[in-house]
Amino acid sequence: MASIPSANTTAANTHPVNSAPAAEQKTAVVTGASRGIGLAIARMLAAEGFQVYGLARHRADESGISFIPCDVTEISSVQAAFDTILGRSGAIDLLVVNAGMGVSGAAEFTEEEAIDRQLAVNLTGAIRCARQVIPSMREKGRGRIVFISSLGAIFPLPFQSFYSVSKAGVNAFCDALGLELRPFGIETCALLLNDVKTDFTASRAKNIQGDSLYGGRISASVTKMEISEQHGMEPGQVAASLKRLLGRRRLPPHYIVGFSNQVLGLLYRLLPTSWMLKILGRIYG
Numbered sequence: 001m002a003s004i005p006s007a008n009t010t011a012a013n014t015h016p017v018n019s020a021p022a023a024e025q026k027t028a029v030v031t032g033a034s035r036g037i038g039l040a041i042a043r044m045l046a047a048e049g050f051q052v053y054g055l056a057r058h059r060a061d062e063s064g065i066s067f068i069p070c071d072v073t074e075i076s077s078v079q080a081a082f083d084t085i086l087g088r089s090g091a092i093d094l095l096v097v098n099a100g101m102g103v104s105g106a107a108e109f110t111e112e113e114a115i116d117r118q119l120a121v122n123l124t125g126a127i128r129c130a131r132q133v134i135p136s137m138r139e140k141g142r143g144r145i146v147f148i149s150s151l152g153a154i155f156p157l158p159f160q161s162f163y164s165v166s167k168a169g170v171n172a173f174c175d176a177l178g179l180e181l182r183p184f185g186i187e188t189c190a191l192l193l194n195d196v197k198t199d200f201t202a203s204r205a206k207n208i209q210g211d212s213l214y215g216g217r218i219s220a221s222v223t224k225m226e227i228s229e230q231h232g233m234e235p236g237q238v239a240a241s242l243k244r245l246l247g248r249r250r251l252p253p254h255y256i257v258g259f260s261n262q263v264l265g266l267l268y269r270l271l272p273t274s275w276m277l278k279i280l281g282r283i284y285g
């Protein structure tokens, strides 16, 4: 498997997207880098020689990662963070759009505020951060934007419908943006993850209102999801997959992490929607 071209290698041994002059250290930004998948990715990129900026509301004490406070739900906070990075580094070569959270509950009983928050963090926040890096990448004629998405984008999860909506939106934005930016040498990629063992589970904003009306299906479904998340892969495995992808000459538009999850992705393409929904309903409905 190809290893990721070092962020400070010479132009001669790197592919066009990574063809930086010898002395130029490449810059990567990871949103949601204070813990979990984002922190694992930021560590991996720092180890690969990138100058890494981590954005989050809290900071992790990590040598090799420059933390900049940022709440992706606030445009002024996002703008200030990217202005700081661009002021220091001049350009951003790689953006990993990872910040996210989950809301669960029946669609019928989910508070308006929770719906807004879900979309503000996972979808609008992702769009906002991606838009910040486009001008400098376009001027440079190269760049990569990787969105951390979910299998929940293609498998609509009952009782996590707004999470699925947010990630389906991320996939659609990633694809459309990739088409717009292709002539400028900018690639986009959505990394679709299944269960990963992180604080995501404990941080989920859960609402079991209506559980008895729904025959206990809300709590049963979310509990099942929590158990599989806590038996899921380690964040380091996601970072290792991304490292391999970044070593490719071209990024795929979508990539599902993990072989068994790739099989699920294949089933999604092969099965009629009614079958897919029936199976999904048996598991999480």
Ligand SMILES: NC(=O)c1ccc[n+]([C@@H]2O[C@H](COP(=O)([O-])OP(=O)(O)OC[C@H]3O[C@@H](n4cnc5c(N)ncnc54)[C@H](OP(=O)(O)O)[C@@H]3O)[C@@H](O)[C@H]2O)c1
Pocket: 031, 032, 033, 034, 035, 036, 037, 038, 055, 056, 057, 058, 059, 070, 071, 072, 073, 098, 099, 100, 101, 121, 148, 149, 150, 151, 193, 194, 195, 196, 197, 198, 199, 200, 201, 203, 229, 232
């Ligand atoms: N874990 C899974 O099973 C799984 C599966 C599929 C996809 N994913 C996706 O992977 C991504 C990372 O999740 P994770 O599992 O690593 O969860 P996590 O451990 O809870 O980490 C979430 C990260 O997002 C940041 N974040 C949350 N709200 C933010 C905001 N308003 N502004 C800026 N940063 C914010 C958090 O930092 P602060 O709290 O410090 O702001 C934290 O660094 C998410 O997009 C998630 O949807 C996770």
